[in-house]
Amino acid sequence: MKILKxxxxxxxxxxxxxxxxxxxxxxxxxxxxxxxxxxAVSSVTNLLTQMAEEAEQGISFVPALKELESMHFDIVKxxxxxxxxxxxxxxxxxxxxxxxxxxxxxxNLRELSLQSKDLILSYGERCSTFLVSKVAAxxxxxxxxxDASTLIKTDSHFGNARVDLQQSEMLIRQFVQxxxxxxxxxxxxxxxxxxxxxxxxxxxxxDYTAAIFGAALQASSIEIxxxxxxxxxxxxxxxxxxxxxxxxxxxxxxxxxYFGAKVIYPPTMIPAFMKKVPIVIRNTFNPSxxxxxxxxxxxxSPYPIKGISSxxxxxxxxxxxxxxIGKAGFSGRxxxxxxxxxxxxxxxxxxxxxxxxxxxxxxxxxxxxxxxxESAFELELLAKKLEAxxxxxxxxxxAIVGENMxxxxxxxGKLFHALGRNGINVRAIAQGSSEYNISVIINQSDLSKALNxxxxxxxxxxxxxxxxFNLGTGNIGSTLFKQLSDQQDFLLNNNDIEVKVVxxxxxxxxxxxxxxxxxxxxxxELDGKGEPADxxxxxxxxxxxxxxxxxFIDNTASTDPTKHYLQIxxxxxxxxxxxxxxNSSSYAEYKQLRDTARSHGVDFFYETNVGAGLPIVRTLxxxxxxxDRIIRIEAILSGxxxxxxxxxxxxxxxxxxxxxxxELGYTEPDPRDDLRGTDFMRKMLILARDSGLAIEAQDVExxxxxxxxxxxxxxxxxxxxxxxxxxxxxxxxxxKALNENRAIRYIGxxxxxxxxxxxxxxxEKHPFFNLSGSDNVISFTTERYKERPLVVKGPGAGSEVTAxxxxxxxxxxxx
Numbered sequence: 001m002k003i004l005k006x007x008x009x010x011x012x013x014x015x016x017x018x019x020x021x022x023x024x025x026x027x028x029x030x031x032x033x034x035x036x037x038x039x040a041v042s043s044v045t046n047l048l049t050q051m052a053e054e055a056e057q058g059i060s061f062v063p064a065l066k067e068l069e070s071m072h073f074d075i076v077k078x079x080x081x082x083x084x085x086x087x088x089x090x091x092x093x094x095x096x097x098x099x100x101x102x103x104x105x106x107x108n109l110r111e112l113s114l115q116s117k118d119l120i121l122s123y124g125e126r127c128s129t130f131l132v133s134k135v136a137a138x139x140x141x142x143x144x145x146x147d148a149s150t151l152i153k154t155d156s157h158f159g160n161a162r163v164d165l166q167q168s169e170m171l172i173r174q175f176v177q178x179x180x181x182x183x184x185x186x187x188x189x190x191x192x193x194x195x196x197x198x199x200x201x202x203x204x205x206x207d208y209t210a211a212i213f214g215a216a217l218q219a220s221s222i223e224i225x226x227x228x229x230x231x232x233x234x235x236x237x238x239x240x241x242x243x244x245x246x247x248x249x250x251x252x253x254x255x256x257x258y259f260g261a262k263v264i265y266p267p268t269m270i271p272a273f274m275k276k277v278p279i280v281i282r283n284t285f286n287p288s289x290x291x292x293x294x295x296x297x298x299x300x301s302p303y304p305i306k307g308i309s310s311x312x313x314x315x316x317x318x319x320x321x322x323x324x325i326g327k328a329g330f331s332g333r334x335x336x337x338x339x340x341x342x343x344x345x346x347x348x349x350x351x352x353x354x355x356x357x358x359x360x361x362x363x364x365x366x367x368x369x370x371x372x373x374e375s376a377f378e379l380e381l382l383a384k385k386l387e388a389x390x391x392x393x394x395x396x397x398x399a400i401v402g403e404n405m406x407x408x409x410x411x412x413g414k415l416f417h418a419l420g421r422n423g424i425n426v427r428a429i430a431q432g433s434s435e436y437n438i439s440v441i442i443n444q445s446d447l448s449k450a451l452n453x454x455x456x457x458x459x460x461x462x463x464x465x466x467x468x469f470n471l472g473t474g475n476i477g478s479t480l481f482k483q484l485s486d487q488q489d490f491l492l493n494n495n496d497i498e499v500k501v502v503x504x505x506x507x508x509x510x511x512x513x514x515x516x517x518x519x520x521x522x523x524x525e526l527d528g529k530g531e532p533a534d535x536x537x538x539x540x541x542x543x544x545x546x547x548x549x550x551x552f553i554d555n556t557a558s559t560d561p562t563k564h565y566l567q568i569x570x571x572x573x574x575x576x577x578x579x580x581x582x583n584s585s586s587y588a589e590y591k592q593l594r595d596t597a598r599s600h601g602v603d604f605f606y607e608t609n610v611g612a613g614l615p616i617v618r619t620l621x622x623x624x625x626x627x628d629r630i631i632r633i634e635a636i637l638s639g640x641x642x643x644x645x646x647x648x649x650x651x652x653x654x655x656x657x658x659x660x661x662x663e664l665g666y667t668e669p670d671p672r673d674d675l676r677g678t679d680f681m682r683k684m685l686i687l688a689r690d691s692g693l694a695i696e697a698q699d700v701e702x703x704x705x706x707x708x709x710x711x712x713x714x715x716x717x718x719x720x721x722x723x724x725x726x727x728x729x730x731x732x733x734x735x736k737a738l739n740e741n742r743a744i745r746y747i748g749x750x751x752x753x754x755x756x757x758x759x760x761x762x763x764e765k766h767p768f769f770n771l772s773g774s775d776n777v778i779s780f781t782t783e784r785y786k787e788r789p790l791v792v793k794g795p796g797a798g799s800e801v802t803a804x805x806x807x808x809x810x811x812x813x814x815x
Contacts, residue, residue, distance in 0.1 A: 012042030040124025160202035169216035204265025230292030247299035320356035323385025423572020472555030613801035639797030703758030
């Protein structure tokens with residue numbers, strides 16, 4: 001024996017009822033004849049409630065009644081043969097006439113009792129179940145309409161009646177035994193008291209009906225057919241990666257349902273729970289999917305938790321004071337007071353000192369609860385033994401649930417790390433000794449981000465998603481997008497990382513898409529769909545979206561974005577930048593950026609500030625973190641200057657080499673911007689600061705490459721003329737290097753707390769002697785690398801290597 005319950009969406013239209021019948025036909029062909037429990041047609045219960053409440057206010061219910069009639073009659077006309085329609089339409093009309101009389105009475109009296117409302121609502125299930133039973137009779141002639149109010153007996157608590165399970169189960173067994181050959185279609189939700197007055201079973205009432213029948217008949221299973229594939233790991237409206245759970249224990253399902261999972265209402269499971277009857281959640285619109293089995297034991301799972309549930313809106317009341325300390329019965333008095341007034345407590349936590357109690361209630365109950373406490377504890381408040389209760393609103397509850405959590409170390413640590421890493425403040429925590437559930441209260445605005453961050457943390461077989469906002473679409477930005485696109489499959493398959501670029505901006509336009517902008521057609525999308533660029537708006541939108549694992553990439557050379565880094569860190573967003581302006585500004589700003597990033601638990605990566613894609617900043621950091629002491633750093637960190645001196649050989653003039661470098665794109669439009677050494681100075685300044693020196697730009701001794709006449713030229717053309725005039729200066733330098741078998745190098749040095757950059761002639765024993773092309777090179781002399789310095793060498797410029805450095809920083813920020 002199986003019990004199949006179909007919800008409102010499963011009987012919401014002719015098409016969905018046809019799908020329901022196909023499910024029944026498949027079982028029928030295999031000899032199954034389950035008991036079918038049905039809800040009212042989708043939205044009908046709400047419509048009946050509306051009609052009843054409007055009638056009480058003197059508003060006509062006739063238009064809504066006609067709509068109700070039309071909904072049911074249309075289904076009859078679509079699904080039942082014309083010759084068989086009349087008896088069905090007649091009975092439905094009788095139901096609707098009875099309903100009209102009831103509503104007219106409410107309208108005349110302007111009074112709606114709970115008893116009358118239950119009777120009015122019962123017509124939803126009566127009409128739908130009768131209708132479906134008659135449609136089914138065309139395929140299963142033995143179909144029989146059953147009014148559950150004759151079988152399920154309750155008290156007279158109208159609106160949410162308590163079931164007399166013993167009597168109800170006896171009546172159900174007797175009825176089923178008396179109709180062994182019938183295919184039973186049973187009304188959900190409705191019952192009756194000892195006087196035969198209609199009652200209803202409250203929220204989830206049709207599920208409860210199915211559970212009562214299943215328990216009474218010791219069914220093999222109770223199948224709840226709805227419009228989802230089962231119970232999911234999280235709310236799919238907020239967590240796109242949520243997936244159906246194959247197996248849950250009764251305890252896990254109740255915990256998840258209590259904290260917001262709407263698939264099944266916890267009390268409805270109790271009869272099945274008591275008799276150990278499995279409950280299966282199935283999807284009417286995807287019947288081939290196996291759904292979720294809720295059973296006595298949890299089953300094996302590769303994950304430490306089963307799911308993450310939440311309550312979107314909650315209020316917290318804080319009560320504190322010395323009068324609570326050691327006061328036996330205080331908590332009992334408080335919660336008995338609230339229970340007596342039907343105020344449900346969602347969550348409770350108390351400090352071990354007994355000085356304070358924090359509890360969560362639904363927002364609609366918060367003010368009333370506060371007034372009750374103030375009234376009941378008036379003497380304690382006047383005597384200052386209690387502080388006035390404080391309400392906090394706009395909060396949410398997030399709960400992780402699973403039997404595997406029990407006695408498994410590190411679960412709470414992983415939860416709080418995921419929340420903290422994303423800047424989500426926890427206002428209160430609760431965990432029972434059963435260890436099936438850890439609940440936290442957080443700001444409502446953080447709920448979506450928290451759910452996604454925690455989901456990524458616990459369901460590690462899924463891909464971690466990095467949400468990227470990229471500023472700058474020039475050579476580096478566009479090359480980064482191509483590299484990300486080319487590497488997508490590798491990252492997914494080998495690193496379990498998915499990168500979604502959700503925001504792009506350049507100086508003209510900006511574009512957002514929380515589902516991710518295509519990395520192959522981003523340019524067309526930005527040009528076609530982008531809105532006018534505005535840096536303030538771009539950053540504000542990034543903050544408002546409040547996505548988990550969020551990273552801001554600055555691929556510009558502008559001062560403007562760097563002014564927002566502090567604000568971005570304070571929004572708990574990591575920053576990856578190839579823009580060296582922020583790090584080479586004042587030392588106070590440099591330090592403030594690091595301190596702010598650290599205090600908010602986010603990353604600040606800028607490898608490309610110093611050596612493009614070369615691992616220089618990270619190497620220095622690793623040396624210092626591991627306890628090594630820096631003695632000296634020597635470096636060539638200008639690819640432009642490196643190229644010029646590597647090619648200033650033989651008969652080549654300095655003028656011709658610089659001109660060639662400019663034509664090849666190695667220099668800025670005005671080569672003096674490179675040859676002044678300012679960019680090199682910024683790189684050495686950053687390295688010096690990262691090594692622990694608190695220095696300013698003016699503390700760096702910057703040696704000149706060019707004579708004053710070249711530097712002071714009025715324009716680029718005049719600059720080249722001056723280079724020709726100064727040819728003897730450069731030729732003398734080249735000749736001296738040749739005669740001494742040395743190479744000309746522009747070298748930055750950090751030693752004894754000082755930083756200098758100057759032209760030097762190095763011999764063949766020096767690690768910088770054999771440099772070629774536009775390579776950068778850096779030499780670390782440390783306590784560990786004293787005899788043979790640690791050398792990092794390679795290309796120090798170019799969009800490919802720089803974008804690669806940004807890419808690497810992005811992966812480190814997402815680790």
